[in-house]
Amino acid sequence: MSAYLILIIVIGALLVVAGGAFLLAPRARRRPRAAKPGAARTGATQTTEAPPGEAQRAGAGGGGGAATTVPGAPPVEGMPPAVVLEKPPPSAGRMVRLRARLARSQSGFGSVLLGLLARDTLDDAVWEQIEDTLIAADMGITPTRQIVDELRTKVKVLGTRGPHEVRELLKAELLGQIGADGDRALRIAHSGDRPAVVLMVGVNGTGKTTTCGKLARSMVGDGRTVLLGAADTFRAAAVDQLQTWGARVGARVVRSEREGADPASVAFQAVRDGIADGVDVVIIDTAGRLHTKTGLMDELGKVKRVIEKQLPVDEVLLVLDATTGQNGLRQARVFAEVVDVTGIVLTKLDGTAKGGIIIAVQRELGVPVKLVGLGEGPDDLAPFEPETFVDAVLSG
Ligand SMILES: Nc1nc2c(ncn2[C@@H]2O[C@H](COP(=O)(O)OP(=O)(O)OP(=O)(O)O)[C@@H](O)[C@H]2O)c(=O)[nH]1
Numbered sequence: 001m002s003a004y005l006i007l008i009i010v011i012g013a014l015l016v017v018a019g020g021a022f023l024l025a026p027r028a029r030r031r032p033r034a035a036k037p038g039a040a041r042t043g044a045t046q047t048t049e050a051p052p053g054e055a056q057r058a059g060a061g062g063g064g065g066a067a068t069t070v071p072g073a074p075p076v077e078g079m080p081p082a083v084v085l086e087k088p089p090p091s092a093g094r095m096v097r098l099r100a101r102l103a104r105s106q107s108g109f110g111s112v113l114l115g116l117l118a119r120d121t122l123d124d125a126v127w128e129q130i131e132d133t134l135i136a137a138d139m140g141i142t143p144t145r146q147i148v149d150e151l152r153t154k155v156k157v158l159g160t161r162g163p164h165e166v167r168e169l170l171k172a173e174l175l176g177q178i179g180a181d182g183d184r185a186l187r188i189a190h191s192g193d194r195p196a197v198v199l200m201v202g203v204n205g206t207g208k209t210t211t212c213g214k215l216a217r218s219m220v221g222d223g224r225t226v227l228l229g230a231a232d233t234f235r236a237a238a239v240d241q242l243q244t245w246g247a248r249v250g251a252r253v254v255r256s257e258r259e260g261a262d263p264a265s266v267a268f269q270a271v272r273d274g275i276a277d278g279v280d281v282v283i284i285d286t287a288g289r290l291h292t293k294t295g296l297m298d299e300l301g302k303v304k305r306v307i308e309k310q311l312p313v314d315e316v317l318l319v320l321d322a323t324t325g326q327n328g329l330r331q332a333r334v335f336a337e338v339v340d341v342t343g344i345v346l347t348k349l350d351g352t353a354k355g356g357i358i359i360a361v362q363r364e365l366g367v368p369v370k371l372v373g374l375g376e377g378p379d380d381l382a383p384f385e386p387e388t389f390v391d392a393v394l395s396g
Pocket residue numbers: 202203204205206207208209210211232238287288289346347348349350351372373374375376380
């Protein structure tokens with residue numbers, strides 16, 4: 001009897017297994033063969049599997065290659081997701097677009113200054129308050145004194161002061177200190193067929209990698225081709241961070257597969273690949289440096305020298321965090337001793353009211369602020385425009 005029961009159970013189990021296999025078999029047959037991931041070059045990785053046009057066609061389901069996807073269909077196991085490249089906006093007009101954000105962070109000291117200057121009587125106590133306000137905005141002592149002296153003279157000459165006159169006075173002074181006519185354009189409009197090379201340097205956490213990514217985006221938005229070099233070889237996460245930025249806009253990222261590899265050799269290879277690919281610009285990200293550690297600073301000099309065995313470095317952009325004030329200025333000084341800084345990127349200007357640092361740092365290095373970071377969003381990097389900045393400061 002019990003043997004009879006066991007037999008029934010075994011037959012039942014076999015039926016269940018056979019039925020399940022029958023149901024699953026057609027589905028397995030329907031599943032397309034997994035596409036081979038794109039072969040990475042030795043020591044270098046291409047962030048997209050196909051050039052922009054092809055990637056977009058694949059995304060729309062029209063590509064004849066292995067990575068064809070149907071819009072809305074769930075991802076198929078083993079198949080890499082099709083890369084749909086973003087179309088970033090061009091760099092022109094960005095600062096105007098971000099003016100409201102700038103005004104939110106900077107107009108505090110602007111409106112205090114306007115209020116003080118509009119007072120009926122401007123005695124020593126009021127001038128002292130004006131001076132304190134400028135210093136509190138990180139303007140620096142010498143520029144502050146110059147601004148106050150000039151304003152005192154002009155107010156005397158002017159006699160009456162309506163709100164409009166006061167605003168114009170202050171605007172002229174601030175613009176005079178910032179230097180409205182400085183050459184702030186990035187030197188990337190290269191002649192001939194070599195890529196322009198941009199080296200990003202700065203202390204930890206100032207926003208170098210983010211700026212490399214944002215800058216690559218805005219260059220792509222301007223119709224340029226970009227290659228990124230991940231010469232921050234100390235942290236794998238930093239390399240991945242850059243890779244993510246590159247992948248979004250179809251910029252190839254040259255990286256080392258080995259953590260702790262020589263940053264100079266990655267930079268060298270990035271430039272070599274940039275030449276071979278015929279890109280317009282190669283942007284090299286470097287590791288954050290403690291400006292007190294001579295070893296690391298020397299290494300930065302080496303990165304630059306090694307790149308220059310192939311091509312001149314057109315821009316060395318020093319990334320400074322606007323919220324760090326005087327400390328940022330000290331960093332700037334040390335970096336300028338190791339590499340010839342050609343431009344300053346002031347990040348996190350959205351997070352501080354101390355926009356006067358623009359004046360102080362330009363004075364310190366004799367180098368213009370070329371770009372400003374105004375947020376964490378991918379398009380929150382803008383070419384610095386003094387007039388837009390001053391208008392935002394005085395908008396309160
Ligand atoms: N609010 C704001 N945040 C920013 C800006 N630029 C960068 N950040 C943020 O600053 C943080 C550090 O940025 P990273 O780009 O990783 O800095 P890094 O200099 O590469 O850092 P290390 O690689 O560690 O040296 C990130 O959280 C960024 O989102 C900016 O303009 N505004």
